[in-house]
Amino acid sequence: MTRYLLRRMAILVLSLLLAMLAIFVLLRALPGDPANALLSVQATPEQIAAARSQVGADLPLFEQFVNWFRGMVSLDFGNSFISTLPVAPEIVSRLAVTIPLTLLAFGLAFALSLAVGFIAAHKSDRWYGVALSAFSQLAIAVPAFWVGILLIATFSLKFRIFPAGGFPREGWADPGAALAHLALPVLTVALVMTGSLSRYVRSATLDVLGSDYLRNARAMGSTMGTAMIRHGLRNGAIPVISILGIELATAFLGAVVIEAVFALPGLGSMLLKAIAQHDYPNIQGILFVSTLAVLVIGFVADIAQRLVDPRLRHSAGAA
Amino acid sequence: MKKPMAALLASALATAVVLSGCSSPVGPSTASAGPTGSAGPATPVPSGTSDATIQIGSLYEPQNLDNTAGGGQGVTEAFDGNVYQGLYQLTDAGKVVPLLADSYTVSADGLAYTFTLKRGVTFHSGKALTSADVKASIERVVSPASQSARKSSFEAIAGITTPTPDTVVVTLASRSISFIYNLAYVWIVNKDATVLTTSEDGTGPYVLDKWTRGSSLSLKRWSGYWGTRAANKEVVFNYFTDATALSNALLTNAVDIVTNVQSPDTLSQFEGNPKYVVNNGASTTKELLVFNDRVAPFDKVQVRKAVYSAIDRAKLLNAIWGDKGTLIGSMVPPTDPWYEDLTGVNPYDPTLSKQLLTEAGYPHGFAFTLDTPTYDPHPVVAEFVKSELAKIGVTVKINSITADEWYTKVFQKHDFVATLQEHVNDRDVVWYGDPTFYWGYNNPLVTAWVAAAESATTVDEQTAKLKLVNEQIAKDAASAWLYLYPQIVVASSNVSGYPINGLNSQFPAYAIVKK
Numbered sequence: 001m002t003r004y005l006l007r008r009m010a011i012l013v014l015s016l017l018l019a020m021l022a023i024f025v026l027l028r029a030l031p032g033d034p035a036n037a038l039l040s041v042q043a044t045p046e047q048i049a050a051a052r053s054q055v056g057a058d059l060p061l062f063e064q065f066v067n068w069f070r071g072m073v074s075l076d077f078g079n080s081f082i083s084t085l086p087v088a089p090e091i092v093s094r095l096a097v098t099i100p101l102t103l104l105a106f107g108l109a110f111a112l113s114l115a116v117g118f119i120a121a122h123k124s125d126r127w128y129g130v131a132l133s134a135f136s137q138l139a140i141a142v143p144a145f146w147v148g149i150l151l152i153a154t155f156s157l158k159f160r161i162f163p164a165g166g167f168p169r170e171g172w173a174d175p176g177a178a179l180a181h182l183a184l185p186v187l188t189v190a191l192v193m194t195g196s197l198s199r200y201v202r203s204a205t206l207d208v209l210g211s212d213y214l215r216n217a218r219a220m221g222s223t224m225g226t227a228m229i230r231h232g233l234r235n236g237a238i239p240v241i242s243i244l245g246i247e248l249a250t251a252f253l254g255a256v257v258i259e260a261v262f263a264l265p266g267l268g269s270m271l272l273k274a275i276a277q278h279d280y281p282n283i284q285g286i287l288f289v290s291t292l293a294v295l296v297i298g299f300v301a302d303i304a305q306r307l308v309d310p311r312l313r314h315s316a317g318a319a
Numbered sequence: 320m321k322k323p324m325a326a327l328l329a330s331a332l333a334t335a336v337v338l339s340g341c342s343s344p345v346g347p348s349t350a351s352a353g354p355t356g357s358a359g360p361a362t363p364v365p366s367g368t369s370d371a372t373i374q375i376g377s378l379y380e381p382q383n384l385d386n387t388a389g390g391g392q393g394v395t396e397a398f399d400g401n402v403y404q405g406l407y408q409l410t411d412a413g414k415v416v417p418l419l420a421d422s423y424t425v426s427a428d429g430l431a432y433t434f435t436l437k438r439g440v441t442f443h444s445g446k447a448l449t450s451a452d453v454k455a456s457i458e459r460v461v462s463p464a465s466q467s468a469r470k471s472s473f474e475a476i477a478g479i480t481t482p483t484p485d486t487v488v489v490t491l492a493s494r495s496i497s498f499i500y501n502l503a504y505v506w507i508v509n510k511d512a513t514v515l516t517t518s519e520d521g522t523g524p525y526v527l528d529k530w531t532r533g534s535s536l537s538l539k540r541w542s543g544y545w546g547t548r549a550a551n552k553e554v555v556f557n558y559f560t561d562a563t564a565l566s567n568a569l570l571t572n573a574v575d576i577v578t579n580v581q582s583p584d585t586l587s588q589f590e591g592n593p594k595y596v597v598n599n600g601a602s603t604t605k606e607l608l609v610f611n612d613r614v615a616p617f618d619k620v621q622v623r624k625a626v627y628s629a630i631d632r633a634k635l636l637n638a639i640w641g642d643k644g645t646l647i648g649s650m651v652p653p654t655d656p657w658y659e660d661l662t663g664v665n666p667y668d669p670t671l672s673k674q675l676l677t678e679a680g681y682p683h684g685f686a687f688t689l690d691t692p693t694y695d696p697h698p699v700v701a702e703f704v705k706s707e708l709a710k711i712g713v714t715v716k717i718n719s720i721t722a723d724e725w726y727t728k729v730f731q732k733h734d735f736v737a738t739l740q741e742h743v744n745d746r747d748v749v750w751y752g753d754p755t756f757y758w759g760y761n762n763p764l765v766t767a768w769v770a771a772a773e774s775a776t777t778v779d780e781q782t783a784k785l786k787l788v789n790e791q792i793a794k795d796a797a798s799a800w801l802y803l804y805p806q807i808v809v810a811s812s813n814v815s816g817y818p819i820n821g822l823n824s825q826f827p828a829y830a831i832v833k834k
Binding site for chain 1: 382516531534535557559563568570571573723
């Protein structure tokens with residue numbers, strides 16, 4: 001296990017390095033010049049040159065990369081080209097919206113998926129089992145932003161239960177208000193995620209229900225509940241855990257769209273604006289954080305899977 | 320994503336031309352009814368409503384808080400008149416009135432301006448305002464590091480001296496009738512203040528409370544204000560990137576006022592609803608089909624006139640804004656003092672267009688590429704222009720470009736045949752007097768008139784000269800001025816006292832009251 005951990009971590013670091021290089025090179029390949037966004041129309045060539053040197057855009061590419069890399073290692077993400085303000089504190093303040101949004105949505109989707117998936121599989125001969133299957137198909141098909149718009153139209157504009165968007169000025173100092181503002185975005189992400197996740201839970205449940213070990217356990221006198229918890233859960237969890245990691249990463253990245261719909265000051269809305277303005281330090285900082293998050297989630301999912309499934313542990317030990 | 324070039328041009332096209340001081344009634348007054356435009360600190364404050372928090376919804380978040388370091392349209396909207404003040408102030412009605420200046424005198428040759436400052440003015444930090452702060456503030460705008468869009472307006476400044484703590488003398492190298500008007504854009508900042516990109520030290524009725532980037536910026540009423548205190552306790556600017564999200568915020572009372580509605584589709588939810596007021600202000604934003612007047616075929620006046628006359632502007636405006644907005648026949652909006660109705664100079668007349676094309680040597684039409692910014696309303700306008708011009712045998716190839724590319728390709732390199740762009744400022748007809756400007760209109764008569772207008776000694780003289788300019792560019796169809804945007808502020812009907820014309824993006828909030 002230790003060897004596996006070390007190897008898995010080396011892969012993580014290497015992936016991160018490659019991703020950083022790719023981000024840096026691809027951004028520089030885009031047409032346009034960040035100095036343009038900085039200046040007004042009657043800027044002289046001298047002003048443009050001054051602006052470029054002020055943000056370090058005049059240095060050779062390699063030097064820019066080394067500078068950026070050095071900054072990243074010491075968690076100094078540099079200053080925005082456009083606002084001249086440091087990138088890191090803004091990312092941190094944006095994460096205070098995006099991380100709770102992602103985790104709450106994920107938690108809710110997880111709970112919903114277990115229920116929906118299990119019932120859809122176990123009660124596939126009842127009308128509500130079929131209805132839940134149909135629901136998950138539908139949830140996969142509709143785009144998240146559309147769900148968001150529908151929820152706003154219903155719960156904000158019509159019934160005035162939740163705010164239509166934005167995030168309180170006081171942030172999490174008033175948790176009630178913050179949660180109220182996150183309610184609809186969380187529900188949006190969770191509903192869409194439940195669509196695909198519950199399909200996996202459903203098929204895992206069907207596998208378990210049709211399995212020999214479950215039949216044997218029942219034959220040996222175990223009740224259905226006990227058999228499911230003692231044997232079914234662990235076996236069924238294996239395929240679901242690997243998909244959970246992917247779903248969590250998708251939710252984090254999918255926040256870009258949802259934050260725009262709900263006017264939330266999260267990482268996604270920051271990214272959209274930074275891209276529009278060619279604000280390289282901001283884009284690089286955000287992509288670095290997102291890449292890191294996705295890689296770490298993948299890492300944790302892999303470890304979790306090995307903990308649950310002894311077969312994987314032993315094959316790694318043998319290798 | 321929507322406004323970048325607009326904002327740049329907005330703030331840049333300000334080689335304005337105006338007025339001398341408080342005596343002359345230069346500014347146009349607003350044409351529309353509605354809430355009272357806030358005039359200045361002298362405005363009497365309605366009683367009994369002084370502790371409200373006013374929630375404002377806006378699409379223009381500041382980049383940073385320094386208007387000489389690229390703060391942009393957003394910081395002007397939030398801070399101008401609210402946090403920072405100038406020696407002079409442009410009111411919502413377009414008048415220039417003294418603010419931190421008490422009075423001024425001009426030397427006989429028109430080159431030396433001596434300003435006396437108001438007494439008893441202090442900065443939010445507690446320091447008293449002196450002439451040294453004024454000198455430093457003007458120098459901030461014109462310094463080499465300055466990214467201020469107003470920088471070029473002050474090229475005539477030859478020197479600034481401070482003979483006494485409350486006297487400033489500015490010497491100009493040449494006469495500039497718009498000097499006082501331009502001063503309204505210079506924020507007076509404490510010369511000892513630092514980190515102005517995230518904090519402030521101004522003299523206005525509000526202090527900055529908190530700026531949460533990506534979300535909101537709040538201002539608190541300042542008890543040490545030298546003038547009449549603000550009519551509300553607190554103002555919060557809430558920032559949105561999506562017009563629908565902004566409308567939803569107004570519909571759910573999360574905001575009281577939307578500063579500048581840019582999406583016609585959202586208006587129907589508020590019109591005819593007694594809970595909201597839709598204000599039609601005086602707009603200065605013009606949608607232009609810009610020809611590159613240097614290159615064929617648009618170097619020929621007849622070709623430009625033919626294209627202009629082939630476009631049914633009334634139909635275009637109606638398609639985009641319904642019954643809102645105004646048709647214009649030149650660069651000058653009705654609120655500029657030198658406005659004349661010139662919509663008849665190039666009437667919509669496809670038959671005339673064909674005749675003009677034949678005269679110009681293009682009896683079978685021609686094809687050209689129209690560089691079209693990717694944001695609204697340009698793509699829609701481009702399609703309309705394309706279908707109209709097809710009727711006279713002219714083929715339009717639409718080339719979509721981002722705001723950033725537009726700036727490099729069209730504005731800097733002049734590498735285009737025709738393009739679409741909005742020009743937002745008032746008094747920006749003077750750009751037709753600059754042959755090096757991106758559209759390349761070069762008529763020596765017009766250049767001379769614009770120069771003469773700037774060095775005029777009276778406003779009448781200036782107005783007369785700019786009317787000549789106005790008429791000439793229309794005759795030459797220097798560009799095709801398609802329409803004037805509406806300027807729309809939507810608010811809950813329980814608030815009043817907000818500005819409705821949004822001149823140069825400012826949004827003074829100190830007179831706003833909520834029932």
